[in-house]
Amino acid sequence: MHFHVLHRETIDSTNTALKRMASEGASEGTCLYADEQTAGRGRFDRHWLSPRGAGLYLSILLRPKIETTYLPLMSLLGGVIVFDALRALTPADLALDIKYPNDILLEGKKVCGILAEAGFSGHALAWVVLGMGVNVGQTEFPDGLLYPPTSLKLAFGEQCPHPTREDVLQGILDATATRYAEFLDHPPAILQTWREHSSFAEGKIITVSVGDRKLEGTTRGLRDDGALLVETAAGTVEPVTVGDVVSAR
Amino acid sequence: MNPKEIKELIELLSDRRIAEFEMERAGIKLRIRTTHPGEGVTTALPPVITVASTPVAAPAPVAAPAVPKAEAAAPAPAAENLHTVKSPIVGTFYRAANPNAKSFVDVGSRIQTGSVLCIIEAMKLMNEIESDAAGEVVAILVENGQPVEYGQPLFTIKKD
Numbered sequence: 001m002h003f004h005v006l007h008r009e010t011i012d013s014t015n016t017a018l019k020r021m022a023s024e025g026a027s028e029g030t031c032l033y034a035d036e037q038t039a040g041r042g043r044f045d046r047h048w049l050s051p052r053g054a055g056l057y058l059s060i061l062l063r064p065k066i067e068t069t070y071l072p073l074m075s076l077l078g079g080v081i082v083f084d085a086l087r088a089l090t091p092a093d094l095a096l097d098i099k100y101p102n103d104i105l106l107e108g109k110k111v112c113g114i115l116a117e118a119g120f121s122g123h124a125l126a127w128v129v130l131g132m133g134v135n136v137g138q139t140e141f142p143d144g145l146l147y148p149p150t151s152l153k154l155a156f157g158e159q160c161p162h163p164t165r166e167d168v169l170q171g172i173l174d175a176t177a178t179r180y181a182e183f184l185d186h187p188p189a190i191l192q193t194w195r196e197h198s199s200f201a202e203g204k205i206i207t208v209s210v211g212d213r214k215l216e217g218t219t220r221g222l223r224d225d226g227a228l229l230v231e232t233a234a235g236t237v238e239p240v241t242v243g244d245v246v247s248a249r
Numbered sequence: 250m251n252p253k254e255i256k257e258l259i260e261l262l263s264d265r266r267i268a269e270f271e272m273e274r275a276g277i278k279l280r281i282r283t284t285h286p287g288e289g290v291t292t293a294l295p296p297v298i299t300v301a302s303t304p305v306a307a308p309a310p311v312a313a314p315a316v317p318k319a320e321a322a323a324p325a326p327a328a329e330n331l332h333t334v335k336s337p338i339v340g341t342f343y344r345a346a347n348p349n350a351k352s353f354v355d356v357g358s359r360i361q362t363g364s365v366l367c368i369i370e371a372m373k374l375m376n377e378i379e380s381d382a383a384g385e386v387v388a389i390l391v392e393n394g395q396p397v398e399y400g401q402p403l404f405t406i407k408k409d
Contacts (some may be wrong), residue, residue, distance in 0.1 A: 019377075029393045043375060045347040068338050069399075072372035096297065101373045121363070122381030128374075211394075212350045225339070226372040242341050242370060 001180065003060075003173050005031045010052070012039040014059035015115055015131035022061050022119065022127035033058040033169060040133060042115050048133050049142065054151070056134040056165040060176060063127055065221065070187035071118060073226050075101045076194040078114040078130045081179050083197050085171030086111070086152075090165040094155055096247075098198035099147070099227045100206075100219075100245050104134075109150035111135050119239065136165050146244060191222050200248065206230065210243030252334075332382045334404040336397045340371035344393045354404075358386045366404055369397060384408040 004027065011034040018032045028133040036058045037050035047224050050057050064074070079102030086104060087096055097105040133152035157164040163171075183190055187203035195201040200219055208230065210216040217230035220237055227239035336342075344352040344367055351363050360366070362383045366388035369376045391397055 024286060043370075043373065046351065071338060071376075072340070072374050075373045116375055118376045119379060120337045120376060121379045124381075125337070126379075241372060 001029050001177055002061075003029045003031050005033070005169075005173075008032065008034045010034060010036045010038060011057075013037050013039070013041050013131075014057050015117060015129050018059040018061050018129050018131075018205075019117065019119065019127070022129065026061055028061060030061040031058060031173065035164075041212050042113055042133075046146075048113065050133065051138070053165075054138045055136050056132070056168045056172075058134075058169060058172060059129050059131040060172075061127060061129055062085075062180065064125070064180075064184060066184065066187055068125055069225070071128070072188050073187055074118075074128055074130070074183070075114075076114045076190050076222075076226055077117050077179060077183050078102045078132070079104065079192055080190065080197055081130075081172060081175045082112050082114065082132055082134065084175035084179065085168060087190075089167055090152075090155075091160070098194065098200065099248065100198065100200045100240070101226065105148065106150055106152070106155045109155075110147045111146075111150050111152065111155065134168050134172075136162065136167075136168060146246060160230075177242040188224065191224070191226065195222065200228070200245070205249050206245050207247045208240050208243045209246045210240075214246075215240070215243070250336070261398065329382075330408050331387070332384070332406040332408050333365060333402045334378065334380060334406060336369060336383075336399060336401045336403055338369055338371050338376055339399050340369040340376065340397060342391045342393065342395050342397045342403065343368040343370065344389070352390075354386045356386055356389055360384065360386060378403065378405075380406060382406050382408050 008017075011032075014032045014034050014037060016039070018026070018030065021030060021032070036052035037048070037057050039047035040050035040057060042048050064071075079098040082102075082104050083098050086106070090096060090106070095107055097108070099105050099110070100239040102114040102116070104111050112132060116128070117131070118128045119126045135149060136151060137153045138149075138151040139153060141149045152162040152168075200206065202219055202221055204219045206217065206219060215230060215232065215238060217232040217238070220229040220231045223229055223239050227241045229237050230240055231237045317393045346368065348354075353367055354360060360380050360383060362380055364380045365377045366380050366386075367378050369378060386404055386409045390402050390404065397403065
């Protein structure tokens with residue numbers, strides 16, 4: 001696939017801007033990244049801290065021709081793409097993982113968050129935007145984040161030069177080309193790929209926060225639609241389709 | 250609005266899975282709430298209907314910007330002018346971008362083709378559902394935060 005990469009010094013949110021471009025007809029493979037986001041956001045408009053030059057704030061426009069029942073699997077696809085990109089750039093002794101569905105953990109802390117959005121006109125899928133915020137050069141984070149954060153710089157330490165934002169950008173585009181082609185060819189295969197990449201697929205004790213409710217249990221694989229199955233203490237298996245995995249061991 | 254028009258509306262709503270319908274015109278506020286039977290039960294319960302005459306001291310055209318005067322006097326919309334937006338995906342229905350934000354649309358909102366009507370979350374993928382018709386939202390058929398099925402009616406739009 002061909003990428004058309006656009007760079008902005010500062011922008012409200014790369015996802016918001018790319019969605020606008022998508023509705024104006026931008027083609028698949030259009031990518032937008034910025035040095036700084038003034039209104040970077042995650043799901044439900046949660047603020048995504050985007051200080052100038054510290055992170056890679058990137059959004060990629062896709063227009064997949066797939067059955068819409070497979071569309072939610074693109075959440076998992078986004079996680080696999082960033083995992084692959086960072087794996088290729090990171091020494092093997094640094095642990096990488098995917099926290100369900102697509103947060104990337106480096107040494108057990110969140111190094112990347114993904115906001116996957118899609119747009120339908122009535123019944124027709126018009127666009128998918130995968131937004132990625134990779135913490136590259138941050139050395140400090142505010143308190144009170146949903147999950148403990150890290151950056152490439154913090155995880156690599158003082159001695160070892162960490163990849164630049166441009167390295168990460170290139171790695172993500174390479175991984176997108178490969179994994180997206182595989183996905184279009186046979187969407188359900190991403191389930192197995194994700195399982196191979198994530199320790200959260202099986203046997204992980206997790207807590208999921210769903211609104212005011214907390215669900216605790218042990219992970220028992222993925223359902224065909226991408227839902228994470230969690231076995232509770234009572235022995236019932238519940239699919240996680242909404243909410244956040246807030247802790248794990 | 251005369252009894253015949255109300256009856257037509259009820260007939261229109263009764264064969265759809267409509268949770269709530271609100272309409273305000275010419276001093277009358279109509280609110281229809283349907284009670285849905287449990288799964289596996291196929292007989293539909295009759296809708297619960299309340300029609301309240303809003304006391305109108307004086308004509309107040311400024312207070313109702315969403316409904317042009319000519320339209321307020323028009324008869325109930327014919328079925329062919331109504332367009333149903335159905336869910337293209339299985340997921341969770343949200344009327345706003347976040348829990349504290351204003352709803353994308355309300356009953357009575359004027360919308361264009363391409364206006365965002367709601368978000369349906371499916372496995373953390375946030376799907377914006379845009380209207381494929383221009384007109385007025387006359388019914389919102391699902392409550393915020395509820396699961397929706399593929400093909401489930403979400404909104405009724407009275408097309409321009």
